[in-house]
Amino acid sequence: MVSGLAWLALEAKYLEPAAAFYEDELDLTVRERGPREVVFAAGDTDLVVRRPDGVPRGGLHTHFAFSIPDAEYDDWWVRLSADHDLEEAQFGPARSLYLYDPDGNCVELGQRDVAGPGIDGIFEVVLEVRDLERAQAFYEVLGFDAVDEGDDRKRVRLQGPMALELWEPHLGIADARGGVHVDLGFETDDPAAALAAVRDRIGSLEREADDEVVIRDPDGHVLTFTSRA
Template identity: 80%
Template sequence: MVTGLAWLALEAKYLEPAREFYEERLGLTVRERRADELVFAAGETDLLLRRPAGFPRGGLHTHYAFSIPEGEYDDWWDRLGDEYDLEEAQFGPARSLYLYDPDGNCVELGQQDVAGPGIDGIFEVVLEVEDLDRAREFYEDLGFATVDEGDDRTRVRLQGPMALELWEPHLGIADARGGVHVDLGFETDDPNAALEAVRDRVRAVDRESDGEVVVRDPDGHVLTFTSS
């Protein structure tokens, strides 16, 4: 039902340190500057850095993952290793490195089948939820499919236009946490059909029109369904 990740929005207390980290350290291009927001191009997905000046707020302590070409991994490690306390994890043949941005978001750079050069998309976002079963059913009705459940029953991984991890409160790899009040934009062929699939379980419908629908999921995350 949802076909792509249009954006991920994070909260930044101060925009200049956030800009420096994402533009100068990670090589993202600033696509748009607004009074309280920066928009970066991360492949086909936008990364929004937003000051806490209104609603919706961006996500706090959000763990998410950028896609990088497999062959660039060692270069990224060398580039970032002198300045940041990096951690590494391996998932089958793919490696990921982890570091933190100035606002405490856990940023993963993981080997993916992408063209690059540099960061080329967002392949995972982690949300903190209160009830795993409730959250999983909600996102499954939007077209995500469960692909993995944690042994300790504190997390579940779903696959859709990107990987979506739902975590009950705990610390993950690199002491990452799931994000709270995260703002996600999803592309879909029919925003109103996406709304009808979950209308009885959303916390609120903030906006409803033919081309765009904005809702709050059962845990307060802001989801925008926008025409692809």
């Protein structure tokens, strides 16, 4: 149903330090720079940093994960540990490091089979939800499949065009929290079909056009289904 993650938008109280973090410390390339938002290239996905002066707002305290090549992990650790208190987690053979951006978003850099150099995609986003069962059912209709459930029954990991974790309110690794009012763009061949699949489950329909549909999910996250490349 959805085939790719087009963008993830985060809210920045002050745009300049937020943009500097992603541009200078994480070496992301700027695609667009404006007075309200800065758009960075994270592989084929846009990372949008946005001021809270309109709607949709970007996500607050969102935990998400960048893909980095396996061989670059140690270099990133040395570089970022000079100015940040990092945490590390091991997932099978892959390692991830965790740090926080200026607005309290928990940023993960995880080893993945990507070309690089540097950050090459977003492989995970965590959303905070009120009702885990309801949220899981909603995203499964869009083509995500459950691959792991937390022992505490407060989270579920879904796999689709990227990993989507749904968390009832709690603290995760590095005291991360799921994001609230997160703005996600999903690529799809047929935005109208994606809307039809979830129409009876959405929180609201914000905009409907031939090549783009914007909705809010049951927890207020803004989802855009877009066929535009």
